[in-house]
Amino acid sequence: MLITKPPEFRASEITSESNYLNRRRFLRGSAAAAGVLLTGSVNGATVPTGRQASLADISASEYSTTEEPNSFEDISTYNNYYEFGTGKADPARHSQDFEPRPWTIDVSGHAERTGTFHFEDIVKPHRLEERIYRMRCVEAWSMVIPWVGIPLADVIRRFQPTSSAKYVAFETLHDPERMPGQRSRVLKWPYREGLTIAEAAHPLTLLAVGLYGKVLPNSNGAPIRLVVPWKYGFKGIKGIVSMRFVETQPATSWEMAAPHEYGFYANVNPDVDHPRWSQARERRIGAGLFAEKQPTLMFNGYGEQVAHLYEGLDLRRNF
Amino acid sequence: MNTLTQIRFIWKPSLFAACLSPALLVVTDAFEITGDLGANPVEAIQDRFGIWGLRFIMITLAVTPLRQITGRNWLVRFRRMLGLFAFFYVLMHFATWLVLDQGLLMSAIAEDITKRPFITIGFTAFLLLIAMAATSTNGIRRRMGRRWQQLHYGIYVAGILGVWHFWWQVKLDTSEAAVYAAILAVLLGYRLRRSLQRPRGRRGATVKAPHPAGSRQGRTGAAGPAPEYD
Numbered sequence: 001m002l003i004t005k006p007p008e009f010r011a012s013e014i015t016s017e018s019n020y021l022n023r024r025r026f027l028r029g030s031a032a033a034a035g036v037l038l039t040g041s042v043n044g045a046t047v048p049t050g051r052q053a054s055l056a057d058i059s060a061s062e063y064s065t066t067e068e069p070n071s072f073e074d075i076s077t078y079n080n081y082y083e084f085g086t087g088k089a090d091p092a093r094h095s096q097d098f099e100p101r102p103w104t105i106d107v108s109g110h111a112e113r114t115g116t117f118h119f120e121d122i123v124k125p126h127r128l129e130e131r132i133y134r135m136r137c138v139e140a141w142s143m144v145i146p147w148v149g150i151p152l153a154d155v156i157r158r159f160q161p162t163s164s165a166k167y168v169a170f171e172t173l174h175d176p177e178r179m180p181g182q183r184s185r186v187l188k189w190p191y192r193e194g195l196t197i198a199e200a201a202h203p204l205t206l207l208a209v210g211l212y213g214k215v216l217p218n219s220n221g222a223p224i225r226l227v228v229p230w231k232y233g234f235k236g237i238k239g240i241v242s243m244r245f246v247e248t249q250p251a252t253s254w255e256m257a258a259p260h261e262y263g264f265y266a267n268v269n270p271d272v273d274h275p276r277w278s279q280a281r282e283r284r285i286g287a288g289l290f291a292e293k294q295p296t297l298m299f300n301g302y303g304e305q306v307a308h309l310y311e312g313l314d315l316r317r318n319f
Numbered sequence: 320m321n322t323l324t325q326i327r328f329i330w331k332p333s334l335f336a337a338c339l340s341p342a343l344l345v346v347t348d349a350f351e352i353t354g355d356l357g358a359n360p361v362e363a364i365q366d367r368f369g370i371w372g373l374r375f376i377m378i379t380l381a382v383t384p385l386r387q388i389t390g391r392n393w394l395v396r397f398r399r400m401l402g403l404f405a406f407f408y409v410l411m412h413f414a415t416w417l418v419l420d421q422g423l424l425m426s427a428i429a430e431d432i433t434k435r436p437f438i439t440i441g442f443t444a445f446l447l448l449i450a451m452a453a454t455s456t457n458g459i460r461r462r463m464g465r466r467w468q469q470l471h472y473g474i475y476v477a478g479i480l481g482v483w484h485f486w487w488q489v490k491l492d493t494s495e496a497a498v499y500a501a502i503l504a505v506l507l508g509y510r511l512r513r514s515l516q517r518p519r520g521r522r523g524a525t526v527k528a529p530h531p532a533g534s535r536q537g538r539t540g541a542a543g544p545a546p547e548y549d
Contacts, residue, residue, distance in 0.1 A: 070358075073358075074358040077357070077358060078357060078358035078359060082492075086491070086492040088357065088358070088359070089357060139490065141359060141362075184492075184494075186491055186492045186494075187491070257491055258491070276435055276436075276437060276487070276488070277431075277435060278427070278430070278431070280427075281427070283359065283361065283362075283420075285358050285359055286358070289349070289360050289361060289419065290419065292422040293420075293421075293422065
């Protein structure tokens with residue numbers, strides 16, 4: 001598996017005023033960005049409204065794994081998306097009538113540019129990339145998924161987060177009418193997730209809008225969801241309607257539901273067991289009935305790209 | 320054809336086939352004849368065997384209350400088969416876990432059984448069921464006398480441990496486990512209430528209705544209730 005080291009993007013570069021937030025240099029860039037935000041004409045990524053519609057102009061990425069992706073059927077019918085029911089087959093079954101468009105996203109908090117934006121305007125200034133990533137669920141199964149999306153780093157840069165923005169907090173749509181699973185109180189709705197600003201700005205972090213070159217299926221979090229491949233899958237919040245730049249670590253749904261089992265960082269770590277099961281091995285979906293479980297890799301195999309983010313952090317305490 | 324013959328040659332075989340059908344369905348789903356096992360077939364097989372094991376424990380526990388409420392004593396003749404099917408499904412659940420999930424990796428298996436409480440509990444229930452299945456024949460029951468019934472009260476413990484095991488392995492949505500807990504509470508609560516209401520006679524003695532044709536009273540050996548089923 002050949003994943004070259006990405007360009008350096010340290011936390012200091014994001015939060016230091018002299019560097020990332022050099023206002024004069026940045027304002028020049030942001031004027032263009034503002035224009036782009038309004039006209040959306042630079043890279044012109046578009047996501048058609050039809051389900052299963054093909055996406056155009058997808059570029060390949062050096063961050064993709066060479067591993068064989070799972071089948072579209074497995075990826076779109078075996079999901080944890082409690083907004084549509086808690087069974088693995090429920091999201092595909094119960095999201096048939098869900099209409100993901102039109103869709104808006106609120107951007108708020110410690111940033112120069114805030115407001116409510118159409119999904120199209122979030123996506124248009126960027127180029128769609130295919131990122132074939134491993135996805136490791138905290139339940140100890142995994143898949144390889146060919147996402148199509150845009151780097152979160154590029155998106156948040158447009159909103160010019162200030163130095164007070166230490167974290168990015170996300171929320172899913174809260175609408176029990178459209179999301180029947182939300183009528184159950186299994187989780188406190190809406191679903192909440194968050195990343196440190198460094199994690200959010202990491203080149204691997206993706207806002208996915210597609211799968212297998214087509215529009216993202218409803219069961220996978222249409223129209224837009226987060227993908228953080230070195231963390232457990234529950235960090236990949238689906239159906240994002242809100243992005244907030246905040247100063248303190250935000251509350252996240254699974255941490256609220258079971259704080260001794262699910263943490264904020266949720267980095268894939270074979271050495272730190274879930275209280276009720278081992279995380280040392282995982283079942284690769286699609287490997288077959290008699291396939292053995294395979295060893296889980298630290299940071300899901302993305303350690304070379306992300307380990308530096310956690311230097312000095314006790315990963316057992318900060319699970 | 321009298322009732323006993325009917326039971327032996329018609330009703331028991333029919334019930335046997337019905338009890339086996341969930342297992343057969345797992346096989347036909349695996350070969351995609353009836354349905355399919357989904358993206359995670361190992362998990363699907365393990366879960367299905369497990370849930371049927373739990374269901375058959377509940378069904379077995381329901382026989383005596385049903386018999387006492389309806390007065391249909393012949394129900395008890397099916398109790399052993401139902402109990403053995405509970406054992407069968409739990410055995411398959413355990414075997415699936417051992418072979419397909421854990422890949423017979425003994426170190427991981429030992430670690431799971433000792434370090435994960437919900438597995439320890441499940442394994443204990445399994446051991447109990449083994450003990451009861453192994454002593455389920457008429458001959459052994461006769462020879463064990465009073466001790467047989469003491470051991471076979473273990474079905475109550477297996478029921479409690481089974482529900483607990485199920486509840487504890489749920490990630491978050493315990494609604495299904497709660498249903499089984501409620502069913503178990505009713506089945507055990509009924510017995511508790513009944514044993515508190517009746518005057519204390521022979522330990523655990525139920526009011527015995529006269530046996531159907533071909534009474535076995537004469538064959539009662541050591542102390543203990545007469546064998547009540549074929």
